[in-house]
Amino acid sequence: MSAADLAGKIAAGEVSSLEATRAHLERIAAVDTDVHAFLHVSEHAERAASAIDERRSAGERMGPLAGVPLAIKDVLVTTDMPSTSGSRILEGYMSPFDATVVARARAAGMVPLGKTNMDEFAMGSSTEHSAYGPTRNPWDLDRVPGGSGGGSAAAVAAYEAPIALGSDTGGSIRQPAHLTGTVGVKPTYGGVSRYGAIALASSLDQVGPVARTVLDAGLLHDAIGGHDPRDSTSLTDAWPSFAEAARQGARDGALKGLRVGVIRELPDTGFQAGVAGSFRAALELMQAQGAEIVEVSAPHIEYAVAAYYLILPAEASSNLAKFDSVRFGMRVTPHAGATVEDVMAATRDAGFGDEVKRRIILGTYALSAGYYDAYYGSAQKVRTLIQRDFDDAFAQVDVIATPSAPTTAFPLGEKIDDPLQMYLNDVTTIPANLAGIPGISIPSGLAADDGLPVGIQFLAPVREDARLYRVGAALEALLEDGWGAPLLARAPQLSERENS
Ligand code: GLN
Secondary structure, three states: OOHHHHHHHHHOOOOOHHHHHHHHHHHHHHHHHHHOOEEEEOOOHHHHHHHHHHHHHOOOOOOOOOOOEEEEEOOEOOOOOOOOOOOHHHOOOOOOOOOHHHHHHHHOOOEEEEEEOOOHHHOOOOOOOOOOOOOOEOOEOOEOOOOOOHHHHHHHHOOOOOEEEEEEOOOOOHHHHHHHOOEEEEOOOOOEOOOOEOOOOOOOOEEEEEEOOHHHHHHHHHHHEOOOOOOOOOOOOOOOOHHHHHHHHHHHOOOOOOEEEEEOOOOOOOOOHHHHHHHHHHHHHHHHOOOEEEEEOOOOHHHHHHHHHHHHHHHHHHHHHHOOOOOOOOOOOOOOOOOHHHHHHHHHHHHOOHHHHHHHHHHHHHHOOOOOHHHHHHHHHHHHHHHHHHHHHHOOOOEEEEEOOOOOOOEOOOOOOOHHHHHHHHOOOHHHHHHOOOEEEEEEEEOOOOOOEEEEEEEOOOOOHHHHHHHHHHHHHHHHHHHOOOHHHHOOOOHHHHHO
């Protein structure tokens, strides 16, 4: 059942929030030993659900997702559950406040189920960099669910949660959506509050929805988005309803006359044949509905990954300096009489994993005197050129379409020792973070070569998130007509494990 359908049944009194919450907790108990989507399952979920049921029976009018369970990526701080960001250095850390998006989800009546696994400090594309062990892809437990938000995506794909919160700095919502057959949205930068999202790279980070349908993503986005005075980069815009945009797209078909840009410089080569095939088929389907496919040029996009891996480590090295053994989390005293510097070094050595250390070293180097202009300064100039490429492209088209990632889910262990191969997973998602524009990934089908899920990504100009919901829902409706059911209906349901 989608979150929208579940919310409808709860509102109609056919199912209580407590029953829905218990069903998800049972599902987590049955399958999460295999999937490992959760780092922490809430002890408060049943109580929160009962409180919603009581308010409803007292006649209170509640929001469209009231009573619906929600999984929360562990990058978002919560007062009633530990927040680790996937790192040993924050093991057991309890925040004195809720992230704004968590507070808004609670206020809207959603029921937090738990905190989901992620690559440490959201650095990675497979969730294998979590200090607490990897998450597995519900479609094939020997494969990764993508990252860094593999836990949220896997929880939604495995029916452990109807919806989840994620964060996307270079693709961590959209790439796991592609690998798990789910829907993920990176909002316009500033559209959703970052207050209480443990910062990776502040100029790139965005919180967003993870769901099984475009409408569900829109409902969640409506609940968490909008201006937050606690986030200095939060936009003050009045946003339209994204759920309404999704409903409209599914109803009217937003495809007739839609100009869809395909980036010339993003060649077929480098994409797995099954991914490129699914992408072409989706474009043809849109064309058959009256969309116009237009080739656009984005000549600087080939430098996006390189620029990102200077800007991100630079910002991360600064953001992570606060993990100094004094203010947060772990403290290791290496020997009697250790100095402050000894304690700080021993704590960081024990508390940070290899990928985090790699990026802190790279970022510190890129920002150091003498190298700043050559590396960080150049990367920022490239970022401006990429933004201009998008401005030019969007003068010709309404949305841009790309495959959401180059390959389907890869086996655990395949890329973990090769950082460059891992980084290249985000070649199609990173440009949106650099430009600040919104992006959505929706399932486009199963790859012909290996039968695993593939996603198609749409990008829109800054502030045009609603357009993505309209177009995404229109294509989703068309595709599901063709499949006869949602794509996830074809995923192995982990049932023999559930029964064993
Ligand atoms: N995979 C990318 C990285 O490792 C993106 C991470 C993210 O979006 N948080 O940086």
